[in-house]
Amino acid sequence: MSWPIGAQAGNASMFGRGWKPGATWRSRRRRFRGRLCPFASPRNRRMPYVTYEKRGHVAIMTLNRPERMNALGRELSAELREAEAQFATDDDVWLGIYTGAGDRAFCAGLDLKEAAERGSDAVAGASSGSSPISRFERIAPDHGKPTIAAINGAAYGGGLEMALTCDIRICSDSARMALAEVKVGLCPPGGSFNLPRLVGLSNSMWLLLSGEPVDAEEALRMGLVTRVVPYPELLDTAVAMGETIVANAPLAVRATRKLAHLGIEMPRDYARRMGAMLIESVWSSEDAVEGARAFAERRAPDWQMR
The missing domain is CATH 3.90.226.10 (2-enoyl-CoA Hydratase; Chain A, domain 1)
Known part of the structure; x- marks a missing residue:
């Protein structure tokens, strides 16, 4: 599906009266309850x-x-x-x-x-x-x-x-x-x-x-x-x-991407030390367990991003 991009929260001049910077979309909907709200969500602005x-x-x-x-x-x-x-x-x-x-x-x-x-x-x-x-x-x-x-x-x-x-x-x-x-x-x-x-x-x-x-x-x-x-x-x-x-585990993908950038931007040994905790967090994640279990059960994994 597709939609126009919406304005970002906190832009009071864009939304006009009734908007307070930092207000959530839920509170904003309450504020406009009972009268016409010009924007129902940040995706409605053309x-x-x-x-x-x-x-x-x-x-x-x-x-x-x-x-x-x-x-x-x-x-x-x-x-x-x-x-x-x-x-x-x-x-x-x-x-x-x-x-x-x-x-x-x-x-x-x-x-x-x-x-x-x-x-x-x-x-x-x-x-x-x-x-x-x-x-x-x-x-x-x-x-x-x-x-x-x-x-x-x-x-x-x-x-x-x-x-x-x-x-x-x-x-x-x-x-x-x-x-x-x-x-x-x-x-x-x-x-x-x-x-x-x-x-x-x-x-x-x-x-x-x-x-x-x-x-x-x-x-x-x-x-x-x-x-x-x-x-x-x-x-x-x-x-x-x-x-x-x-289709791959999103935590693993993002961590691997980060590690590759560390490898380019830093000396290799320093990058390895900087990336050690990130690697550990991925290897000890619930998605790592799910990946091994899905492989053993011959099914697609259900990634939870944790």
């Missing part, structure tokens, strides 16, 4: 630029502005943050897929037309007085759940940087990818760190310093993507991969 669909334990977040190549304008970016907040807080969703509407673009990066109209603050994405760290921390959100980028066309600049933060990337055979910030006087605030970890320094330096695109075949060769499929098969392939992952 959001035209990002759609959110659930298929079992998989969520699909689609950038939905194909006429602007799904570029990251102010409104689309705000809606994407709300979609990610819903993904992060929905305990029934264990994996997220990012993709774009249409066959032309996954995401063309920053909406430069809008940025030109708004000036340098729009390019930086900054409000007056914000620090560089807070200004760019949105570039690499980590919600603790695995993610897949289904790259359905051009992924440029911030669009490719979004894909680089995902755990797995697949693309259509017509996809093209570039970190072209240097061509417009900018530097990649996320890709400069993430790309060398994924494809090595030599491959990443060409992409970062030239700003030139690579096609799907070259992206597969250098390890930037895991699979290349025809465009009509792209989303179904991503969902099938996601369903394979969510």
Whole structure:
């Protein structure tokens, strides 16, 4: 099923009178009992630029502005943050897929037309007085759940940087990818760190310093993507991969993901020490017992996330 993304609790101006920051949805429904409530839940507010669909334990977040190549304008970016907040807080969703509407673009990066109209603050994405760290921390959100980028066309600049933060990337055979910030006087605030970890320094330096695109075949060769499929098969392939992952124990999946990141970011021995308690918590969990029991009884496990 699918629905528009809802606004987040605590935004008093959005909900108007009768709303108190921090109030729960249940208390809010009581407050509006006996009169028309403009929003029954956070999913009722119409959001035209990002759609959110659930298929079992998989969520699909689609950038939905194909006429602007799904570029990251102010409104689309705000809606994407709300979609990610819903993904992060929905305990029934264990994996997220990012993709774009249409066959032309996954995401063309920053909406430069809008940025030109708004000036340098729009390019930086900054409000007056914000620090560089807070200004760019949105570039690499980590919600603790695995993610897949289904790259359905051009992924440029911030669009490719979004894909680089995902755990797995697949693309259509017509996809093209570039970190072209240097061509417009900018530097990649996320890709400069993430790309060398994924494809090595030599491959990443060409992409970062030239700003030139690579096609799907070259992206597969250098390890930037895991699979290349025809465009009509792209989303179904991503969902099938996601369903394979969510069939596994969610605690084990999230812990394994965390351990892999520790292994990349820290010296190996230190990472092992840091991860020891996490490993122990998974091996001693009820799901570990359930997994062994289900295997012995030749049935599908019933994961409880504990």
